[in-house]
Amino acid sequence: MDPINFVILASILFAIGAAAVLLRRNAIIAFMGVELMLNAANLALVAFSRMHGEIDGQIMAFFVLTVAAAEVVVGLGIIIAVFRARQTISLDEPAELKG
Amino acid sequence: MSFTTPEIAWAPLTPLLIVLGASAVAILVESFVRSPETRRRTQLVLSLVALVGAAGAAVVQWATLDGAGTVVLDGMLTVDRQSLAWQVLILVFGTLGTLLFASRTRAGEEAFTPLGASAPGSSDETLARRKGLQVTEVFPLALVAVGGMMLFTSVTDLIFLFVALEVFSLPLYVLVALARRRRFLSHEGALKYFLLGAFSSAILLFGAAFLYGATGSTSYAGVAAGISSSTGTDALILAGAVMVVVGLLFKIGAVPFHSWTPDAYQGAPTPVTAFMGAATKAAATAALLRVMYAALYGLNWELSWLFWVVAIASMLLGTVVALVQTELKRMLAYSSIAHAGFILVAFAGLPDTALSALPFYLASYGLATMGAFAVITQVRERSDEGTVLGEATRLGQWAGLGKRSPWLAGAMALFLLSFAGIPLTAGFVGKFVAFSAAISSGAWPLVLVAVIASAAAAFFYVRLIVLMFLTDVPEGQEDAIEIDYSPLARTVVAVTAVLVLLLGIVPGPVLSAFENAGVLLLGAGG
Amino acid sequence: MVNTVMFWIIAALTVIPALSLLFARKAVHVAMSVVLVMVGLAAAYVTLSAPFLGMVQIVVYTGAVMMLFLFVLMLVGVDQREDLKETIKGQRWIGLLAAAGLGAFLVSIIGRVTLPTADTMPSGDPEAVAIALFDRYVLVIEVLGFVLITAAVGALVLTHTPRLRPRKTQLEVQRDRVRVGADPVNKPMPGVYARHNALDVPALDPEGKPIEHSVSRVLEIRHQTQEGAEFRAALEDPSRKEGDR
Numbered sequence: 049m050d051p052i053n054f055v056i057l058a059s060i061l062f063a064i065g066a067a068a069v070l071l072r073r074n075a076i077i078a079f080m081g082v083e084l085m086l087n088a089a090n091l092a093l094v095a096f097s098r099m100h101g102e103i104d105g106q107i108m109a110f111f112v113l114t115v116a117a118a119e120v121v122v123g124l125g126i127i128i129a130v131f132r133a134r135q136t137i138s139l140d141e142p143a144e145l146k147g
Numbered sequence: 148m149s150f151t152t153p154e155i156a157w158a159p160l161t162p163l164l165i166v167l168g169a170s171a172v173a174i175l176v177e178s179f180v181r182s183p184e185t186r187r188r189t190q191l192v193l194s195l196v197a198l199v200g201a202a203g204a205a206v207v208q209w210a211t212l213d214g215a216g217t218v219v220l221d222g223m224l225t226v227d228r229q230s231l232a233w234q235v236l237i238l239v240f241g242t243l244g245t246l247l248f249a250s251r252t253r254a255g256e257e258a259f260t261p262l263g264a265s266a267p268g269s270s271d272e273t274l275a276r277r278k279g280l281q282v283t284e285v286f287p288l289a290l291v292a293v294g295g296m297m298l299f300t301s302v303t304d305l306i307f308l309f310v311a312l313e314v315f316s317l318p319l320y321v322l323v324a325l326a327r328r329r330r331f332l333s334h335e336g337a338l339k340y341f342l343l344g345a346f347s348s349a350i351l352l353f354g355a356a357f358l359y360g361a362t363g364s365t366s367y368a369g370v371a372a373g374i375s376s377s378t379g380t381d382a383l384i385l386a387g388a389v390m391v392v393v394g395l396l397f398k399i400g401a402v403p404f405h406s407w408t409p410d411a412y413q414g415a416p417t418p419v420t421a422f423m424g425a426a427t428k429a430a431a432t433a434a435l436l437r438v439m440y441a442a443l444y445g446l447n448w449e450l451s452w453l454f455w456v457v458a459i460a461s462m463l464l465g466t467v468v469a470l471v472q473t474e475l476k477r478m479l480a481y482s483s484i485a486h487a488g489f490i491l492v493a494f495a496g497l498p499d500t501a502l503s504a505l506p507f508y509l510a511s512y513g514l515a516t517m518g519a520f521a522v523i524t525q526v527r528e529r530s531d532e533g534t535v536l537g538e539a540t541r542l543g544q545w546a547g548l549g550k551r552s553p554w555l556a557g558a559m560a561l562f563l564l565s566f567a568g569i570p571l572t573a574g575f576v577g578k579f580v581a582f583s584a585a586i587s588s589g590a591w592p593l594v595l596v597a598v599i600a601s602a603a604a605a606f607f608y609v610r611l612i613v614l615m616f617l618t619d620v621p622e623g624q625e626d627a628i629e630i631d632y633s634p635l636a637r638t639v640v641a642v643t644a645v646l647v648l649l650l651g652i653v654p655g656p657v658l659s660a661f662e663n664a665g666v667l668l669l670g671a672g673g
Numbered sequence: 674m675v676n677t678v679m680f681w682i683i684a685a686l687t688v689i690p691a692l693s694l695l696f697a698r699k700a701v702h703v704a705m706s707v708v709l710v711m712v713g714l715a716a717a718y719v720t721l722s723a724p725f726l727g728m729v730q731i732v733v734y735t736g737a738v739m740m741l742f743l744f745v746l747m748l749v750g751v752d753q754r755e756d757l758k759e760t761i762k763g764q765r766w767i768g769l770l771a772a773a774g775l776g777a778f779l780v781s782i783i784g785r786v787t788l789p790t791a792d793t794m795p796s797g798d799p800e801a802v803a804i805a806l807f808d809r810y811v812l813v814i815e816v817l818g819f820v821l822i823t824a825a826v827g828a829l830v831l832t833h834t835p836r837l838r839p840r841k842t843q844l845e846v847q848r849d850r851v852r853v854g855a856d857p858v859n860k861p862m863p864g865v866y867a868r869h870n871a872l873d874v875p876a877l878d879p880e881g882k883p884i885e886h887s888v889s890r891v892l893e894i895r896h897q898t899q900e901g902a903e904f905r906a907a908l909e910d911p912s913r914k915e916g917d918r
Contacts, residue, residue, distance in 0.1 A: 049677040051790055052783060054717060055360065057684050059779035061691055061710070062353055067772030068694035069346050071765060076746060077703050078342055081694055083738065084707065085349035087714055089356045096360035098675075098721040101791030105359060106723045107805050108306045112352060113733050114817050115313045118824035119345055120738050122317050124745045125831035126324055126341050130334045131749045133266045150804050153811055167819060174822060221809050263830045274837045284830045291823050298816065310813055314820055321827035360788065379787035386782050 054095035062088035075130070079123050086116045159208065159217040159226035162201040162234055163297050166241075169197030170290035183281040187249070190286035194245045197290065201297075202238040205231050216668040222366035223304045225441075225668050230301035232506045232664035233433040236513065237300065237426050241293035243517045243639050244422030248285055250524065250635035254535055258416040258524065259285055259325045267330040282325055288318035289422065296430035303441060305355035305365040305391070308434060309348065312398070315430065316344050319423055323415040328537035336414020343397065343407040351394025357387025358442075367442035368669065374445040388443050388450060395438065398431035401487040402460040412480035417538060420476060421520030424483055425513030432490055432509055439497055440667050447497050454494045455593060461488030462600035470607050475523060475540040478607065479516070482566060485604055486512055492597045493581040496588025503665035504580035507658060511573030511650055515565040518643030521636050522559045525552075529629040539628055545611065547620035552630045556615045558644045563612055565647050567605040573650035580658070679720050686713035695769070700746050708739045723797035861887040873898045 061084055068081025090109040097105025157164070173193055180186040209231045216227030251257055259282045262275035295315025302308050320341040326333030359365050361380040362373020374384055397404040412420050443450065465485025472478035490508060493501040526548065528536040539545070549556040565574035578601065582594045620628075650657060690706035690713075697703045711734040718727035795801075806814060841849075850856075861884050864874040873892055875883040892898050 049675045049680050051675050051721060052786070052788060053680055054675070054721060055783050056780050057680075057687065057717075058356075059783060060688055060776050062349075063772050063776030063779065064688070064691045064694060065349070066346075066775060067768060069342065070772070071695065071768040074700055075338060075342065076700050076742065076749075077694065079345070080703060080707050080742065082342070082345040082349055084691060084694060084710065085346070086352060087711065087734070089349065089352040091714055091717055092353065092356040093359065094718050094721050094723050094726065096356065097723070097795055099360070099788060099790045100363045101793040101795055102363070103795045103797065103801055103805050104365065105356075106726050106795065106797055106802065107810055108356075108359070108365065109718075109723070109726055110729070110802070110806065111306055111310055111810075111813055111817065113729060115310060115820055117733055117738055118317060118820045119313065120741055121824040122320055122827045122831075123341055123345065124741060125828040126320060126334070126337050128745060128748065129263065129324055129831045130338055132264070133331060133334055150807070153808050155812065167816075170819065171822070174826060177826075220812055223809065223812055262834065264832050264834045271834060271837060278837065280835070282830055284826055288823065288826065288830075291819050294819065306810075307813055307816075310816055310820070314816060314823070317820060317823045317827060321823075321830055324831060361786070382782045383786045383788075386779065 051095045051098045055092050058088040058092040058095065061085075061091065075127050079120075079127070083116060083120070086112055153220060156217050156219050159219060160224070161208065162205040162238070163294060163301075165197055165201040165204060166238075166290055166297060167294040169193055170287045170294060173287035173290055177284055177287065183279055183283060186283045187281055190283050191245070191249045194286045194290055195242065198238050198242045198245060198293065202235055202242070205234045205238065209235075215666065218303070218668065222368055223307050224298075224301050225303040225437075226301055227666070227668035228664040229437070229502060229506075229667050230433070232661055233300035233429065234297045236429055236506060236510055237293060237296045240422060240426040240429065240513050240517060241289065241296075243521075243643065244418065244426065245286065245289060246635045246639050247418035247421055247517070247521055247524065248289060250418070250633040250639075252527070252535060252631050252633060256327065257281060258327055258418050260327045260330060263325050285322060285325065288322055291315070292318040292322075292422075293426070296426055299430045300433035300437070302434070303367040303437065305358060305367075305370070305442075308438070309352050309355060312348055312351065312394075312434075315427075316348065316398075319419075319427070320344065322419045323411055323423075325419075326414065326416040329414075332414040333416070334414070336411045340407045340411040343404075347394045347397030347404065350390050350397075354387045354390025354392075354394060357383050358391065361387060367438065370442040371445060371669075374443070385446065385449055388446050389453060391438060392435070392443075392450065392453060395431055395435045396457060396491075399428060399435065399487045399490065400484055401457045401491060402464045402484060403457075405461070405464075405484045405487070408484055409477050409480040412483070413474065413476045413540075417476070417520050417524045421517045424479070424516045424520065428483070428487070428490070429509040429513055432505055435494070436502060436505060437667065439494065440502065441669055444497065451495055451497075454491050455590075458488045458491035458495065458593060459596055461485060461491065462597055463488075466600045466604045469604065472607075473542050475542060475545070475611075476520075478542070478611075479519060482604065482607075483516070485600060486566070488600070489578065489581060489597055492585045492590070492593050495585050495590035495593050498584045498588035499665065500580070500584035500587055502667065503658070503661040503663075504577075504584040506661045506664060507650075507654070508577035508581045510657070511565060511577035511647065514643045514646050514650070515562040515572075515574060518640055518647065519559060519562040519566075521639040521643065522555055522562070524636050525555055525631045525633065525640070527629045527631050529627055533626070535629045535631065542611065542614065543621075544628055546614050546618040548614075548628075549616035550620065551628065555630065555640070558640050560612045560615065561644055561647060563608040565651070567608040568601050569605070571648075571651045573647045573654070576651060576654040576658070675720055679716075683713050683717045683720065686710075686716070701743070704739060704742045704746060707742075708735050711735045711739060718797075722794045725797055725799045725802050863887045863889070 065081040065084030065088060069078045072078045090112050093105040093109045097103060173190055176186060176189050180189055209228060212228060216225060218225050261280040262272060263282050265271040265275055292315045295311055298311040299315060302311050320337055323340055324334055324337035358370050361377060361383040362370045364370055364373055377384055393404065400408045412424065462485050465481050465488060469478050469481035469485065472481060493505055523538055523540065526539050528539045530536055565572035568574045568578040582597060585594050687710045690709040693703050693706035711730060715727040715730040718730055861876045863876050864871045873888065875885050876887040878884050888898050
């Protein structure tokens with residue numbers, strides 16, 4: 049089976065992640081959607097790396113992994129700060145900023 | 148398998164090394180200096196020395212650059228006049244931003260919360276304030292952001308582009324959440340900025356993966372070569388290119404990728420808004436320029452519709468929505484969206500002149516932005532008991548400001564006129580060069596829309612000027628506004644005002660300097 | 674080439690749990706499903722001759738990142754349900770359709786692409802990875818250090834509280850407790866009754882009456898307790914036997 053099928057799989061996961069970011073009102077779930085998108089990109093990179101017979105795509109996946117981990121730390125830090133302040137993490141609740 | 152140590156040309160990276168190195172030292176200062184006040188002073192001096200030193204190093208490099216520039220590490224980074232011009236610009240914004248970060252009100256309050264972890268209004272927060280705690284980590288965070296942005300302007304590899312994007316985005320997400328007053332807004336702005344920022348970087352990364360898949364390379368030169376010799380992968384290349392560009396448009400804040408802008412601008416502490424409004428836009432524009440000219444130039448025709456649509460939508464939406472805003476920071480946020488549209492006008496058709504026009508445009512826009520937000524930090528509300536509160540950002544509160552403080556109001560008027568593009572201000576020259584670049588590539592319908600949008604936008608800038616100078620202070624409101632005095636913020640206002648005027652009256656030297664920067668070092672690397 | 678059976682297993686293992694991101698109500702369920710997705714992706718990496726990356730994926734993603742998510746979910750309250758009511762009517766369906774469109778679009782693009790697969794497999798073992806990392810990509814590694822520093826400093830700035838008040842001694846804690854009229858000693862343990870030494874049964878006081886506050890508050894909220902009243906009734910009316918209930 050051609051490795052390009054994994055790129056198709058990655059695209060499907062990417063779309064699911066994007067939908068989660070746009071649809072879910074819970075900040076943590078939306079954030080998990082972003083993580084899924086980054087992982088989909090990683091899968092595509094690794095699949096392409098296999099197709100080109102080079103290691104470069106894998107190396108990029110390593111960088112993405114590191115960056116994603118750092119991003120999670122900052123993101124969850126912000127989410128905790130928001131939660132401490134107002135005891136909810138719904139993206140709808142804070143209606144102070146609209147318009 | 149054997150490993151040979153790679154040859155790295157360190158010398159061209161000197162400005163970058165200074166800034167990032169200083170940020171590492173600043174983190175150590177955080178951990179070893181106990182007293183908040185000493186720490187703040189040390190950080191301020193360290194940041195300023197590093198930023199000014201780096202700017203000096205960049206200028207020296209510019210002067211002594213032999214040939215077109217240097218390609219570092221097989222196409223990972225390219226240091227040429229174009230990237231040095233942007234680096235100097237970002238360093239200037241960084242220096243002014245640092246001054247604003249350190250500015251205090253007359254009562255000695257910073258713009259940042261004394262304790263980021265405390266809930267707003269909690270007893271912990273009060274206690275932290277009484278104990279004189281300060282979040283001095285903002286200085287190293289700002290240094291990292293500046294370093295990341297400088298990197299962002301000179302990377303020539305898609306994966307490095309993604310990493311640099313994160314280097315400067317992560318500190319900004321944190322900084323936005325640290326406002327001293329109205330921290331609910333600040334948190335909310337940070338959360339939205341973060342989620343949409345992470346979303347956009349994921350899109351950029353997926354696009355980069357597609358381009359790598361289609362061309363077998365991530366360096367811009369390799370991608371450009373792959374595009375011109377592609378067989379059977381056109382669709383993949385185009386989809387990847389669109390996603391990379393969309394990821395960058397998010398950072399520029401163009402419609403329909405703008406929804407974080409008003410919230411982040413309003414919620415962030417005003418010094419952070421100033422820095423991010425000026426520097427992020429410059430860095431993202433620089434990166435978009437390099438991606439378009441060095442990697443995706445072959446897709447010029449296929450991508451031009453994207454720039455047309457986004458530019459028109461940004462100019463129209465930014466202008467129309469700014470017209471109805473009653474909150475000053477939000478109004479400037481929407482005006483920044485309109486300016487994103489004006490920036491993208493120069494991208495239509497990718498004329499060579501855009502490479503020298505856009506640095507000038509961003510210089511004029513960024514200086515005026517920093518100045519305008521610096522003025523905002525100086526106009527504050529006062530309660531009935533006479534205590535000075537947060538910034539007065541409702542438009543109505545600015546009525547009669549010209550009588551309260553003619554100089555401050557005059558400077559604000561100058562910045563607004565520059566935004567509007569009135570002659571004798573930097574904004575006029577900036578718009579002129581950007582639009583003539585677009586005309587040179589035949590995009591005159593777009594320029595027509597841009598000129599109409601500028602004229603409409605002038606309305607709400609002028610409305611504020613009229614409010615400041617021709618309206619009286621409302622009855623009984625004489626004591627509701629306090630004009631604050633912070634030497635650092637006033638310095639920023641003065642410097643930016645002088646520069647906006649200078650660039651407007653004698654733009655020649657800077658324009659010709661940027662013309663030298665209009666040549667990209669292409670090729671090399673695989 | 675890749676084993677077809679393996680591909681379909683991985684596809685099922687990733688796509689089905691990933692759908693929980695759209696449809697599951699509880700954040701914890703979503704987090705657990707995403708853990709499953711990450712394991713599936715690790716398997717995919719191994720299949721695509723990137724064994725080391727596969728291991729790292731398990732360690733970093735399932736081991737660290739998703740556990741961090743779970744920690745935070747515990748912190749903000751597992752029971753936080755998201756109300757799925759819509760601010761704009763039909764927004765959900767429009768969003769789903771748009772996402773499905775995006776997916777279909779990307780898939781159709783890849784379907785139109787002819788890209789040959791190289792016969793040589795990339796070597797994804799740690800040695801090859803290390804050589805590549807520290808050769809052309811060494812600057813990226815160095816810059817990544819700053820991403821990590823920022824993450825650490827940012828998280829500390831947003832969540833760390835230094836000690837603002839002097840630490841209370843045990844004596845002061847006890848005094849405060851008495852002052853507000855709370856129990857000076859521990860609460861009685863639940864369920865020390867001959868037949869029901871379970872956590873959900875209240876303890877009995879010396880007079881044989883149930884002490885209702887001896888049962889954990891959590892169980893009460895979840896309605897998982899035995900009613901104290903029941904036992905009281907049994908005591909007051911000896912003719913009713915416990916077994917009759």
